[in-house]
Amino acid sequence: MVSQDGLSWAFTLRSKATFHDGTPFTAENAAVSLKRALAVSACCLKLRLLRLRAKAAISASE
Known part of the structure; x- marks a missing residue:
């Protein structure tokens, strides 16, 4: 469930x-996995933005 403001998510x-x-899967495991996924997503987004900026700089210099 996602809160109305989109800032809080609840998982069951x-x-x-x-x-x-056979190791139990806990809320802590879930939190670590989500944080890792968000960090990777943020990293990929930063790389995409850098590529776009580089392309824009090359286009502007031509």
């Missing part, structure tokens, strides 16, 4: 969920 984890090796 399955009870007794585990990793492939």
Whole structure:
């Protein structure tokens, strides 16, 4: 569920969920995974912006 302002997300984890090796999957695991995914997304976005700026600079100099 997402809050009306879009700043808070609520997740319901399955009870007794585990990793492939039987280790329990916890809210902490979920939070770490989400933070990692968001960091990668932010990194990719920054790279895309740098490429666009580089293309714009090349176009402007031609």
